[in-house]
Amino acid sequence: MDRDRLARDLERLIAARPGQEKHQLLSGLNGLGWTGLTSTDINSVLYERGRPFVKDDSTLPRWSVRVEGRAAAATRPLETGPVWRFDRYRGPKPRAWQQEALDAWLDVGRRGVVEAVTGTGKTAVGILAAADAVARGRRVLVIVPGVDLLDQWYEKLRSDLPSVRIGRFGDGREGSLHDHEVLVSTVQSAYLHAMLPAGCAGLLIADEVHHYGAEKYSQALEEAFDERLGLTATYERSDNGVAEFLAPYFSSGGSGRAGRHGAVVAGCDYERGLADGILARFRVALLGVGFSGGEQEQYEELDSMAGRARSSLINSYGCPPEPFGEFMRCVTALSEGGNEDGRVTRLSRRYLSAFTKRRALLADCTRKLEALRMLKPILAQTERALVFTETIESAERAARTIGQGSVPALAYTSQLDRHERGSILADFRRGKIRVLAAPRVLDEGVDVPEAGLGIILAASHSRRQMIQRMGRIIRPNADGRPANFIILYVRGTSEDPDEGAHGAFLEEITGVADEMKVFPDGTTSRDLVKWFLQ
Numbered sequence: 001m002d003r004d005r006l007a008r009d010l011e012r013l014i015a016a017r018p019g020q021e022k023h024q025l026l027s028g029l030n031g032l033g034w035t036g037l038t039s040t041d042i043n044s045v046l047y048e049r050g051r052p053f054v055k056d057d058s059t060l061p062r063w064s065v066r067v068e069g070r071a072a073a074a075t076r077p078l079e080t081g082p083v084w085r086f087d088r089y090r091g092p093k094p095r096a097w098q099q100e101a102l103d104a105w106l107d108v109g110r111r112g113v114v115e116a117v118t119g120t121g122k123t124a125v126g127i128l129a130a131a132d133a134v135a136r137g138r139r140v141l142v143i144v145p146g147v148d149l150l151d152q153w154y155e156k157l158r159s160d161l162p163s164v165r166i167g168r169f170g171d172g173r174e175g176s177l178h179d180h181e182v183l184v185s186t187v188q189s190a191y192l193h194a195m196l197p198a199g200c201a202g203l204l205i206a207d208e209v210h211h212y213g214a215e216k217y218s219q220a221l222e223e224a225f226d227e228r229l230g231l232t233a234t235y236e237r238s239d240n241g242v243a244e245f246l247a248p249y250f251s252s253g254g255s256g257r258a259g260r261h262g263a264v265v266a267g268c269d270y271e272r273g274l275a276d277g278i279l280a281r282f283r284v285a286l287l288g289v290g291f292s293g294g295e296q297e298q299y300e301e302l303d304s305m306a307g308r309a310r311s312s313l314i315n316s317y318g319c320p321p322e323p324f325g326e327f328m329r330c331v332t333a334l335s336e337g338g339n340e341d342g343r344v345t346r347l348s349r350r351y352l353s354a355f356t357k358r359r360a361l362l363a364d365c366t367r368k369l370e371a372l373r374m375l376k377p378i379l380a381q382t383e384r385a386l387v388f389t390e391t392i393e394s395a396e397r398a399a400r401t402i403g404q405g406s407v408p409a410l411a412y413t414s415q416l417d418r419h420e421r422g423s424i425l426a427d428f429r430r431g432k433i434r435v436l437a438a439p440r441v442l443d444e445g446v447d448v449p450e451a452g453l454g455i456i457l458a459a460s461h462s463r464r465q466m467i468q469r470m471g472r473i474i475r476p477n478a479d480g481r482p483a484n485f486i487i488l489y490v491r492g493t494s495e496d497p498d499e500g501a502h503g504a505f506l507e508e509i510t511g512v513a514d515e516m517k518v519f520p521d522g523t524t525s526r527d528l529v530k531w532f533l534q
Contacts, residue, residue: 003045006041009029009034010042010063011065013028018063018064019064020063021062023039043271043274088131088161088162089128094125097272098268102129102132104265105125110228113209113230113231114232115234116232116269122232123153127156130161131160139200139201140202141185141203143204144185147171147186147418149208154184165180166181166184168183168184169184170189170190196222201226202225202227204221205230206230208232209230209246210232210234210237213245213246218241218246221249228249228250229250230246235264237325237464240326251263279474279476280474282484282513283485283517284485284486284487285484285487285517285518286497286519287488288489289491291367295361302354305351309350309354310351313344335352360390362494364394368457369398372387372455377529380406381532382452384431384453386437386438387399389438392414395412408433410424410435410437424436425447450475451473453485454469455488456487467505517531
């Protein structure tokens, strides 16, 4: 393939009709005599060349040609020169998107959020920003949502910035920015204290920044830090926390994306990750099941109970219908009692009870476990696989179901202590354990060995959670084969894509997945194995 000629023809097509996406460009190239091209070939040139190609923020990016004269203003070099040549930095040279993200953040005054799909290396952007800040005599605070990330960031910073004084605060550690240049702290500790010493200039890096849209944790976002960088796979919450707390803190007043409250300045989506070879190609299968026995009747009863209670809470007691997180916050507060009208307390508790039982029923229905048994021949041919569940109980049940045979499987849950979790991950890395079944504890903040197959046993309504789960699976492997992702759901329920479930998530990956396969009712284990092996 003549990449220079391809770049020239792409520029001609886009200049003639701006706003085309990759499939339209592929059609246009076929008209120019190109054969055998794929949309991945097109993406690789568009992203590799950078200038003159510019994309918008659509799910399938639409491309235009950069107008001469504006190119120079698009990015600018670091004031200290390329960060990877900074004499105290010993980490790897940044990937192209990481350098572009850092440049974009610099261009808007060192305030903003970088949104990058799990597995593409957003932590490196934070370390590069920390290196830049330390070079200018600033103190750096990195806040993280949990102890696992506290240790991971600490070790990575020590490796990449070996001569910089790195400390920890939280989980029994008592470091501070008085005696360290860079400090990593759990948000649970940081929000209780003023972290930046008086008279010091500082940079605050908020990893998994979406967590800090909760009112309590937003207190960790100190105004004293005039430079601010948020990192996340998905800059969203189910409540108003992004607009209320995060966007005002991280927005620069510059050119951040208006569609994300003006705070997102750059990132790496699926398109870019695949084009740059950071992410593996992947396929997605959707496997629907039905309820068995009395489960259907039980679901309808719980669904009706939750629906009636929700309507009353909205119409009679003023709970906000959207976003859902705000509705749940209101209902939870009402359920705690202390209301003049005791009926609203009982109604709130009734809703929460029906909602919880309905979710558990979907997660643990009989036919999903039967489907999981059908997948055991696939699991037997997979080096490592992850099964994502909703509850600890369903993770343990899934591990038992898979483990009744030749595939060693274990549940990985928050009930395990840190030593047990570390030991399980080590066994998983060595292949002693082939399958890990876990609730949300694996969604973020854990350094999980790469796995080529992910099974969603209990699908989440959260686009953010589904993207994080995808990121655990679509990391490049040595043999270059695509990763596989199987989503189980109960037909005709809130999990069913035909009923609108996962709309935003599925729309996002439809244009980049090698295949989206919907298996019909009556699918057999043989059908699934045939799909997996093709």
